[in-house]
Amino acid sequence: MKIAMIGAGAMGSLFGALLAEAGETVTLLDICTDHVNAVNANGLVIEKQNQRRTVQLPATTDPQHIGPVDLAVVFVKSAHTAAAAQTAADLAGSSGLVLTLQNGMGNTEVLAESVDPSRIIAGTTANGATFLEPGTIRHAGSGETVIGAWMSTETARAATLADTFNRAGIVTRVVDDVRAVLWAKLFINIGINAITALTGIKNGQLLDRPETRQLAREAVEEAIAVARAKGIAIDGDPVEKVFQIAAATGPNRSSMGQDVDHRRLTEISAINGFIVRMAEAVGVPTPVNRTLSALVETLQGHY
Secondary structure, three states: OEEEEEOOOHHHHHHHHHHHHOOOEEEEEOOOHHHHHHHHHHOEEEEEOOEEEEEOOOEEOOHHHOOOOOEEEEOOOHHHHHHHHHHHHHHHOOOOEEEEOOOOOOHHHHHOOOOOHHHEEEEEEOOEEEEEEOOEEEEEEOOOEEEEEOOHHHHHHHHHHHHHHHHOOOOEEEOOOHHHHHHHHHHHHHHHHHHHHHHOOOHHHHHOOHHHHHHHHHHHHHHHHHHHHOOOOOOOOHHHHHHHHHHHOOOOOOHHHHHHHOOOOOOHHHOHHHHHHHHHHHOOOOHHHHHHHHHHHHHHHOO
């Protein structure tokens, strides 16, 4: 496949490199000229378990240098989804697929304003990556990627894409109800991201103190109440899942934590802020998420 990675931060670069190593024709697209120049000059360096390898693939800041693609993968921050949607629509043309594996909620709906919904695949990934410096990332952890067609009638397209990813070593599973999957990932982000971003702790340290665990529990329980009010299917105990993920990714800083560390715009509006907005529509109180959202917004507003 000819593939464009729209947003070549840590995750976009990782997925692009893995697909390129599997023989797909991949181009990284990003606004960061330092990263683009470093990749073009020296390849993309991937650090994993204290070992490094270099993957050669092209990078650009100009989508016109890529041309039509079979697949456009959107990995930008939620605040930039609208701009990325138009780029994806231009690159995918009338027949290409558009995949979003972004954090937060509402991204797919924004993409659907520019891209035919029948060609949109949405999903989540448990892979972890950290941007170390221009041209270098760390593959912090591997995990399952779960995708599904945004329109339930287009499952064959999602299955084809999953085959491509699995051949590249990106363990991928297709589901019928991808909206439930997106909510399940949202619960995890709700329980971990804002708290770690505000406190400076790593994911595993969320479990060290009872008051921190309780704060995470209350934030997730508010989100569960909103999901139930909206008729979203919930599988298992999302709170325990948050604690399991925090333990499994213990040494990592959450993506929002990394954003705050580097004074970057966070995705708080698409995570805790999304829950607050949805709660207002269904009449569910969300004081914990409202407070977490306000604190992160205040922090990033004073960088």
